[in-house]
Amino acid sequence: MTIAALVHVVVSGLATGSIYALVALSLVIVYNATRTLNFAQGEMLMVSTFAGFTVYAHVKLPLVVVMLIAVAAAALLGWVIERVIIRHAIGATHFDVLIITLGLSLVLRSAAGLAWTHDEFPFPSFFGTRPIVLGPVRVAPVSLGIIGASLALMLGLWALFTRTRLGRAMRAVAQNQRAARLVGISVERVYAASWILASVVGAIAGVLIAPVVFLSSQMGLVAINGFIAAVLGGFGSMPGAVVGGMLLGVIENLAPLYLPSSIKHSVPFLALIAILLIRPGGMLGRVARRKV
Amino acid sequence: MRSGWLLPLLALVVMVAAPARAEQGVTDTEILLGGSNSFSGPLAFTGEQITKFGVDLGFKAVNDGGGIHGRKVRTIWYDDGYKPQDAVANTRKLVEQDQVFAVIIPQGAPPVVATLEYLEQNRVPLLFPYQSSTVTRGRHWVFQGMTMSDRSSRMMIDYLVGRRKYRKFAALYQDDEYGKSFLTAFEKDLARHGLRLLAVESVKRGVTDVSAQIAKLHTAKPEVTFLVLVPGPGAQALRERQKIGWTDTLMVSTGPLTDERYLSLAGDAAEGVEGLSLWPDPLTSDLPGVRRYREHMQNYFPRNEPNRYSLAGYFAAMLFAEGATRAGARLTRESLIAALQSVKRWESGILPPLTIGPDHETQKQAVWVRVERGRFKQLTDWLKSE
Numbered sequence: 279m280t281i282a283a284l285v286h287v288v289v290s291g292l293a294t295g296s297i298y299a300l301v302a303l304s305l306v307i308v309y310n311a312t313r314t315l316n317f318a319q320g321e322m323l324m325v326s327t328f329a330g331f332t333v334y335a336h337v338k339l340p341l342v343v344v345m346l347i348a349v350a351a352a353a354l355l356g357w358v359i360e361r362v363i364i365r366h367a368i369g370a371t372h373f374d375v376l377i378i379t380l381g382l383s384l385v386l387r388s389a390a391g392l393a394w395t396h397d398e399f400p401f402p403s404f405f406g407t408r409p410i411v412l413g414p415v416r417v418a419p420v421s422l423g424i425i426g427a428s429l430a431l432m433l434g435l436w437a438l439f440t441r442t443r444l445g446r447a448m449r450a451v452a453q454n455q456r457a458a459r460l461v462g463i464s465v466e467r468v469y470a471a472s473w474i475l476a477s478v479v480g481a482i483a484g485v486l487i488a489p490v491v492f493l494s495s496q497m498g499l500v501a502i503n504g505f506i507a508a509v510l511g512g513f514g515s516m517p518g519a520v521v522g523g524m525l526l527g528v529i530e531n532l533a534p535l536y537l538p539s540s541i542k543h544s545v546p547f548l549a550l551i552a553i554l555l556i557r558p559g560g561m562l563g564r565v566a567r568r569k570v
Numbered sequence: 571m572r573s574g575w576l577l578p579l580l581a582l583v584v585m586v587a588a589p590a591r592a593e594q595g596v597t598d599t600e601i602l603l604g605g606s607n608s609f610s611g612p613l614a615f616t617g618e619q620i621t622k623f624g625v626d627l628g629f630k631a632v633n634d635g636g637g638i639h640g641r642k643v644r645t646i647w648y649d650d651g652y653k654p655q656d657a658v659a660n661t662r663k664l665v666e667q668d669q670v671f672a673v674i675i676p677q678g679a680p681p682v683v684a685t686l687e688y689l690e691q692n693r694v695p696l697l698f699p700y701q702s703s704t705v706t707r708g709r710h711w712v713f714q715g716m717t718m719s720d721r722s723s724r725m726m727i728d729y730l731v732g733r734r735k736y737r738k739f740a741a742l743y744q745d746d747e748y749g750k751s752f753l754t755a756f757e758k759d760l761a762r763h764g765l766r767l768l769a770v771e772s773v774k775r776g777v778t779d780v781s782a783q784i785a786k787l788h789t790a791k792p793e794v795t796f797l798v799l800v801p802g803p804g805a806q807a808l809r810e811r812q813k814i815g816w817t818d819t820l821m822v823s824t825g826p827l828t829d830e831r832y833l834s835l836a837g838d839a840a841e842g843v844e845g846l847s848l849w850p851d852p853l854t855s856d857l858p859g860v861r862r863y864r865e866h867m868q869n870y871f872p873r874n875e876p877n878r879y880s881l882a883g884y885f886a887a888m889l890f891a892e893g894a895t896r897a898g899a900r901l902t903r904e905s906l907i908a909a910l911q912s913v914k915r916w917e918s919g920i921l922p923p924l925t926i927g928p929d930h931e932t933q934k935q936a937v938w939v940r941v942e943r944g945r946f947k948q949l950t951d952w953l954k955s956e
Contacts, residue, residue, distance in 0.1 A: 283785055286814055290781055395618070396610035396651075398802050400835050407839060409815040418813035490809075491779065492802060492835060495610075534782030539771050540745065542782055 282414040287531050293421035293490075295527020296428035300483035301504025302511065302519035303435065304476035310452035310514055311472035313372055314364065317379040320501025321386035322359070322477050324493075326352035327484035328394050331401060331493055341402055348481045356477025360470050383498065390495040403489030424486050431482055432520055439516070444471060452514075503530075506546045510553050512563015521561060525549075593902040595671025601638065601894065601901065603697075604646035604670040606660035606685070607677045611651035612775070612800050615831055616879050617677050620700055621647050623867075623874050624883015625675055631866050632891045639899045643891075646670065650681050652775070657681030658688065665694055672697050672903065675715060675886045679703040679747035680775070686712070695903055698886040698932060702826055703751040708929050711903075713910055715886060717848050717933045719748075721955035722825045723755030725936055726846055729953060730794055730822070731763045738768055740792035740819075742783055742807055744799050745772040752798040752824055768792050773803050784810040788819075797823045805835035812839040820844060825936055830877045833944060840941045844949075847939040850920065851946060852876040859888075859919025885920050889932060892916060922952055 301319060308316045316322075330348030333339060339347075359382065367375050405423035409416040439445035450458040451468045459465055484497065491497060507526045511518025529549055534542045553560060595602040605625075608617030629643040637643065646668050650656035657676065664670045665688075672695035676682050679701040689696045690711050698715030699706055702722065706712045730736045741756060743749030753770065760766055769790035771783035780803055787795055788811075797804050804827050811821065823832065823845035833840050850857055852864070853876050863884050867876050874880065889910075894901055896909035911930075915923040926932055934955050939946040 280789075283789065283814075287781070287785055290813075294779075391610060396614040398612075398615075398835060400805075400837060407809060407812050407837075409813055411815065416813075416815045420813070492805070531782060535785060539783045539786065540774060542779075543774065 282416065285415045286417060287535060288528055289417050289421045291528035291531030292524055293424040294531065295524035296425050297483050297487045297500065298503045298507040298526050299520045299523025300428055300431065300479055301501055302508035302523050303516060304479040305504060305508050306514060306516055306519045307472050307476040311448055311468055314375045317376065318383040318386060319480055320498030321383040322352065322355055323480035323484040324495065324498040325386055325390055326355060326481035327488050327493055328390060330485060331399065334402065341404055345485045348485050349478050352477040352481030353474045356474040357470060360473035387495050387498060396495045398492040398494040401488035401493045420490060427486055448472060503546050506550050509550060509560055512560025515562045518560055518562030593671060594669045596901050599641055601641050601643045602670050603643060603672055603674045604664040604668055605674050605676045606648050606650045606657045606681065608652045609649035612802050613652050613677055619877060619879035620675055620677065620883035623871055624880035625887045627866055627870055627880060628884040628887020630870050632887065638891055638894045652678050652681060654680045654684035658684050661685040661688060665692055674698065674890065675700050675883060677701065683747055693903060695906055697890060700882065701748065703747045713930045713932055715932060717825055717936055718931065719751040720755040721934055722846055722936060723752060723759050725953040725955050726822065727756065727759035729938055736793045737765060738793040739765065739796065740769040740787050740790050741767055741796040741798060742771050742773060742787060744775055746775050749798045756796065773799060780806050781810050788814060788816050792819055794820045794822055797821060797827060799827055801827065801829065801832040801835055804832045808836040808839040808843060828939060829879065833941060842941060844940045846936045847946060848933065848936050849878040849881055851948065852878050852881045857919055862919065885918060888918055
């Protein structure tokens, strides 16, 4: 394998990894605030992207506007789901809520099939497809674009969590709900904000990845790899989600170069098992030890 | 009791009045056909087009023209999402519950192959399956639809090696019955020319990311790369090739892949791609049958753009109507089989004159096409596969 091919594969892996990282981040945001695993994250991302696409298909608006529509749809979807379904299950066990989100994912996927059919649609891209040539190395602009946009979004999230009142409130709730309530933070508002924020991050990931994998009702399956990325990095850790996502993308792309191509889809799970054996808490996570 | 004799008498009257046991799925006014197809999953678009906009289009025209010996044709469709286990369940339901006369145009080698034995055991005609594996050849109850993989392979290799003088070939194939039947045929036909495949890579069914496979095929430097895929991954392969700037290979699609769907998903990455096309161009062809198809589409489904899937389904409906008409007013499954076998030099106005032999194949040819400015341009006349 030449260096040029290797660079292409790694960059392409980082691009896919950025998407995994964004999905992992949206899972972690909801988990940290509410201790709920949102299995419907992938389908929420898919539905939001479809919402943007529907407007695009009818009126050819600029792509930035399409993304804003997807983001608005995502915010609305996140808010409605939290308000109408999840908040009523506030007293339920985590396991019950997990099953609710799993059911929700199936409902959303079928609904998307009814509304938009189960077909694949070409989605417009912000970035060109002709490769950028740097000496012997060729890099796809779409890969660089996805990496750049994702990093910018991650930076924004970092600023939100460290510099704003809402971010601090979300972190406080993540650390200790009771204490947060005692100092006057509205836990309910933080819950709603987390669902909306996670949904929005997912929608941006959706708009970025849809031109590459085509838009379809199956697109939400990307959340499985996002979930693995989050566990790899240490579930609950936001930097861990980013590192886990990037790593997973690169490993997944590199492995088939040296091994049979069909191994690609086992790679995420092999990586997961390996990490859990070596570091049960994930790469950047903490192992919760209990004294007996 | 006054009514003691009434019931047996009524039963007797009904028995005498009914005709000698009618064939399942055929009444005096109706012929019932059905099929399991993809309405979800990777071939959902294809499935919807060949059935609801193809077969149903043909039968709407037939029914409005008075039907077949006074019988209207009705169809029932179920979704298998390209999954063999669902195809089996659907097919049992069609035969046992809905009591269809015959199964028409089910799609995809894996689902079709899974139902083959069941249909044969129950003596149900399997008409024009939309798949290319050779498993369905030469069976009494089956009339194959699409040109089979070994015939396609012979046309592709003979054209590329003979007329175009290419020597180095590689293939990206779907890892199932569809892909493997092509792969075997390519190897056999290349061996006739003293050649072999330099590299092969597989894609799992339903997967869209093919970047690793394309990177590996690139390193083998083939002059021609065959794509034996379905539209989604096929378009992905073209886009991935464009991403890495791999220009010195000719991408060639197999007959089942050469379609409008694959073009629209791939966008400008499809430019210059060549392939075997099993149908004349549905939008531009001047053949009388294709023109009639466009008129019917305009009449019945004006909002549905013509494409080769609905054309294939329309052709299947026409061919069924021809067979059922020849079978006469007393339509049975056996009489349909005999009638279809007797078809000689039948003019569809879509494909060359059709003669169905003992091999039960209804399509044996294809033309060579190249993508120019987003459309297929025909480069050859009908190629021969005998």
